Amino acid sequence: MTTITLVQGDITRQRADAIVNAANSSLLGGGGVDGAIHRRGGPAVLDECRALRASRYGKGLPTGQAVATTAGELDARWVIHTVGPVYSESEDRSELLASCYRESLRVAGELGARTVAFPAVSTGVYRWPIQDAARIAVEAVRSTRTAVEEVRFVLFDDRAYDAFARQVG
Structure with missing residues (x-):
């Protein structure tokens, strides 16, 4: 049984086996969560992303998919980019x-991750309404069979935290 926990704060400050990055398809960093993870993770994260682009994802990572890299300087073993x-x-x-949530959990399971920290994927510059995004995220996590023991949603502000809290119950 997977435990869902909520935290308000900065996902780059989380201690977890895996931190999920709300990436853009280039895998080369960007704004918001993506930029913050790349900045705090350091050059090792970008180096592995570049290697993935060169080998398997020449046209970028498709929407809804997930792939893992090292976490570099983050307090985690892996970053799962989705x-x-x-x-x-x-x-x-x-x-x-x-x-995004199902595939990230699949990758986490393959890695042996037991704790996974997720942001509210697509709610920043991709403009997904937070109430609907929270519903989709929580339903996806609850309906996915996984060996992950804890899914931690790390929410940037009160509005996001409250939306997820309503869904988690």
Whole structure:
């Protein structure tokens, strides 16, 4: 049984086996969580991302998929990079968002990670409404069979924390 916990704060300050990065498809860093993880993780994270681009993901990591690298200087063993969908009012992309969580847990399981820290994927520059994103994230984690013992949602502000707290119950 996976325990879901909520923390308000900075995901780059978390101690966990794996920290999930809300990455862009390039895997080369960016803004928000992605940029913060790359900055705090240091050059080892970017080096492994570049190697992934050169070997398996020449066109970038597809939306809804996940891949792991070292965590570099972060207080974790791995960073699991996942690419969330950009929110659209005209197209339901909920399944892609749920896939980010399921695929990240699959990768975590393959690595042997027992604790995984997630941000609220797609809720920053990808504009996914926080209430809906929280519902999708919690449902995806609860419905995924995994050996991960703790899923920790690390939420940046009160609004996100409250939205996830309503879903977790």
